[in-house]
Amino acid sequence: MSKMTVKLFAGLMDYLPVKSTKAHGFDYPITDATTVGYLIDDLKLPRNVIHIVLLNGVYLDAETRDEVILKENDILGFWPAVAGG
Amino acid sequence: MSWTKKVLRINLTAGTCSPEPLNMEWVEQFLGQRGLATKYLTEEVPPTTDALSPENTMYMITGPLTGTMASTAGRYSVVTKSPLTGAVACSNSGGFFGNEMKCAGWDMVILEGKSPSPVYISINDDKAEILPADEIWGKSVWEADEWLHTKHQDPQLRVAAIGVSGEKGVLYSAIMNDLHRAAGRSGVGTVMGSKNVKAVVIRGSKGVDVQDPKAFFDATNAGKKILAENPVTGEGLPALGTQVLMNVINEMGAMPTNNWKDSVFEGASKISGEAMLEPRDSDGKANLTRNGACFACTIACQRVSTIDPEHFSVQNRDDLHPSYHANSGGLEYEAAWALGSDTGVDDIDALTYAQFVCNEQGLDPISLGSTIAAAMEMYEEGFITKEDTDGIELNFGNAEAMIKCTELVALGEGFGAELGQGSSRFCAKHGHPELSMTVRGQEFPAYDPRGIQGMGLGFATSNRGACHLRGYTVASEVLGIPIKTDPLETEGKAGLQIAFQNATAAFDSAGICIFTSFAWSLEDVAPQLNAACEGEWTPERLGEIGERIWNLERLYNDAAGQGASADKLPPRLTEEAVKTGPAAGKVNGLATMLPEYYAERGWSPEGDVTADTKARLGL
Numbered sequence: 001m002s003k004m005t006v007k008l009f010a011g012l013m014d015y016l017p018v019k020s021t022k023a024h025g026f027d028y029p030i031t032d033a034t035t036v037g038y039l040i041d042d043l044k045l046p047r048n049v050i051h052i053v054l055l056n057g058v059y060l061d062a063e064t065r066d067e068v069i070l071k072e073n074d075i076l077g078f079w080p081a082v083a084g085g
Numbered sequence: 086m087s088w089t090k091k092v093l094r095i096n097l098t099a100g101t102c103s104p105e106p107l108n109m110e111w112v113e114q115f116l117g118q119r120g121l122a123t124k125y126l127t128e129e130v131p132p133t134t135d136a137l138s139p140e141n142t143m144y145m146i147t148g149p150l151t152g153t154m155a156s157t158a159g160r161y162s163v164v165t166k167s168p169l170t171g172a173v174a175c176s177n178s179g180g181f182f183g184n185e186m187k188c189a190g191w192d193m194v195i196l197e198g199k200s201p202s203p204v205y206i207s208i209n210d211d212k213a214e215i216l217p218a219d220e221i222w223g224k225s226v227w228e229a230d231e232w233l234h235t236k237h238q239d240p241q242l243r244v245a246a247i248g249v250s251g252e253k254g255v256l257y258s259a260i261m262n263d264l265h266r267a268a269g270r271s272g273v274g275t276v277m278g279s280k281n282v283k284a285v286v287i288r289g290s291k292g293v294d295v296q297d298p299k300a301f302f303d304a305t306n307a308g309k310k311i312l313a314e315n316p317v318t319g320e321g322l323p324a325l326g327t328q329v330l331m332n333v334i335n336e337m338g339a340m341p342t343n344n345w346k347d348s349v350f351e352g353a354s355k356i357s358g359e360a361m362l363e364p365r366d367s368d369g370k371a372n373l374t375r376n377g378a379c380f381a382c383t384i385a386c387q388r389v390s391t392i393d394p395e396h397f398s399v400q401n402r403d404d405l406h407p408s409y410h411a412n413s414g415g416l417e418y419e420a421a422w423a424l425g426s427d428t429g430v431d432d433i434d435a436l437t438y439a440q441f442v443c444n445e446q447g448l449d450p451i452s453l454g455s456t457i458a459a460a461m462e463m464y465e466e467g468f469i470t471k472e473d474t475d476g477i478e479l480n481f482g483n484a485e486a487m488i489k490c491t492e493l494v495a496l497g498e499g500f501g502a503e504l505g506q507g508s509s510r511f512c513a514k515h516g517h518p519e520l521s522m523t524v525r526g527q528e529f530p531a532y533d534p535r536g537i538q539g540m541g542l543g544f545a546t547s548n549r550g551a552c553h554l555r556g557y558t559v560a561s562e563v564l565g566i567p568i569k570t571d572p573l574e575t576e577g578k579a580g581l582q583i584a585f586q587n588a589t590a591a592f593d594s595a596g597i598c599i600f601t602s603f604a605w606s607l608e609d610v611a612p613q614l615n616a617a618c619e620g621e622w623t624p625e626r627l628g629e630i631g632e633r634i635w636n637l638e639r640l641y642n643d644a645a646g647q648g649a650s651a652d653k654l655p656p657r658l659t660e661e662a663v664k665t666g667p668a669a670g671k672v673n674g675l676a677t678m679l680p681e682y683y684a685e686r687g688w689s690p691e692g693d694v695t696a697d698t699k700a701r702l703g704l
Contacts (some may be wrong), residue, residue, distance in 0.1 A: 051565065
């Protein structure tokens with residue numbers, strides 16, 4: 001089975017499978033039909049908190065991201081609404 | 086009325102302190118703080134003035150909401166002509182100094198001329214004095230603060246002071262207030278030092294009146310509710326501070342690394358906000374102890390941190406101020422980037438130490454880190470050698486070298502005195518001006534505009550030199566506030582940048598923190614102003630005031646030789662493509678955006694403010 005990397009940041013670190021702030025990322029197994037939407041539900045990530053989703057560094061907008069199919073070695077990062085400066 | 090309508094003018098040459106009325110006609114046009122003091126500057130200081138001469142004047146000014154219970158209403162600004170850029174300087178700070186100035190009965194304190202010997206200014210309500218500072222000249226901000234509190238026997242005294250760097254003419258010295266808050270950019274601390282002023286201390290007991298107390302509480306409570314319920318201002322900033330950005334910006338490939346040679350920093354996660362929460366091996370504590378807040382702030386983004394006691398920067402260092410071994414003002418994103426990824430250093434304790442030094446000695450960590458990074462590239466390329474660097478092996482990633490340079494600049498000594506002139510002068514002196522990552526001589530903040538296109542236009546047109554706090558389109562291009570735009574596209578960025586620049590100028594003139602703008606629009610600010618003070622402040626009028634301020638700053642810069650000819654980026658950003666990451670292959674499209682920007686601003690194709698635009702804005 002193929003795998004890709006999921007990264008959870010800021011307040012979403014609470015949803016890391018093993019509670020650890022040392023690593024933001026973990027491997028996630030995928031088939032050739034695994035979508036971002038499936039992954040979000042499978043990991044029980046709170047949809048009302050997820051704000052920024054970057055697939056290999058590129059922003060996925062909220063309207064279409066659920067349908068995006070993941071590929072081997074993809075890196076998918078999730079953040080709540082954040083800002084600074 | 087939240088105006089005191091009083092200005093304290095201090096002539097250091099003559100040794101006089103004189104009250105005068107605030108120009109309320111200018112308030113109508115420029116609101117307060119950034120806008121109003123810029124108007125005073127343009128009327129009183131000719132644009133060609135030498136910034137470090139007695140003819141330059143420094144304005145410490147509050148906004149109409151400063152000192153009230155509106156959220157974040159502790160802000161004040163320092164406006165002057167910048168010695169780093171030769172352009173207008175306006176640096177904004179929080180803490181508790183601005184509100185104390187208002188409570189003492191002053192909207193603004195003006196420092197003009199030059200004292201013949203080191204002094205500090207003491208203001209206690211109506212009483213203002215120029216007092217000798219010989220005993221604290223040569224001391225750090227933290228030492229001066231302690232001496233002043235002891236001398237005045239008043240724990241509530243608020244102190245704004247410069248460190249040794251400001252006395253020694255380091256061109257990016259900051260004015261620190263309340264130990265850890267900074268009017269940080271463009272060398273406003275250097276101007277204060279050039280006037281032989283070590284500190285301004287204020288104690289106010291008058292309070293601040295508002296025009297309609299009931300309406301004011303309703304409006305400010307509504308504003309606070311919005312901040313509390315917004316995920317950025319209510320959760321993200323209190324939890325992780327500005328440092329929450331480190332991983333986001335790096336993952337999207339816009340993290341300037343090794344003097345902008347690269348746009349992805351391998352060590353980013355080790356110096357991120359998330360890393361500040363990780364327990365360390367030595368004492369089991371995390372870098373971050375807690376967050377903190379400025380006056381009246383309901384966001385509370387400040388970091389309070391400790392350095393690993395076993396880290397080389399502090400271990401067996403009895404010579405250091407005790408704060409280095411305890412909780413102090415912790416790492417912010419801009420400092421972590423400039424001192425960290427830009428120099429290739431991924432050691433979070435080294436960065437925290439360098440941030441403490443910047444606070445203690447009053448330094449802008451952005452300009453400092455960027456200048457060290459430029460010197461590192463010069464060193465690795467062989468353009469400078471150990472003979473130039475006081476023997477320091479100045480390679481990227483060398484934490485000891487970064488710290489040594491920081492310490493030398495803080496004291497303005499040896500190689501540090503040269504680095505203290507900023508990267509533009511440093512790189513030019515050694516024959517490679519193209520390696521200075523600056524606009525108008527001021528160093529860039531932490532966003533690669535090859536990966537965030539609108540920021541390139543913002544940097545190039547920023548009136549105070551490269552800066553993220555003049556038009557933060559990162560909010561839209563990366564974070565989706567208020568709407569998401571594509572960071573790799575140039576289309577529409579001229580209008581977006583103008584909207585951000587104008588609104589920011591209005592926020593900066595109101596006495597509140599720009600971080601409220603992650604949740605508030607001018608629609609939320611207007612009712613708070615209307616309840617606090619006289620005048621009909623509509624969102625439309627505030628937007629126009631913002632535009633007027635922007636154009637006034639531009640006109641001053643034009644006359645100072647820092648206008649359209651300085652609207653450019655270093656060749657690295659417009660000619661060298663990003664090597665790796667999501668923005669690979671991209672350069673910044675400034676040439677496409679700039680003509681649109683000039684047109685939408687109502688300026689000539691050459692970038693000059695037209696007569697029509699001046700007339701429309703009453704300039």
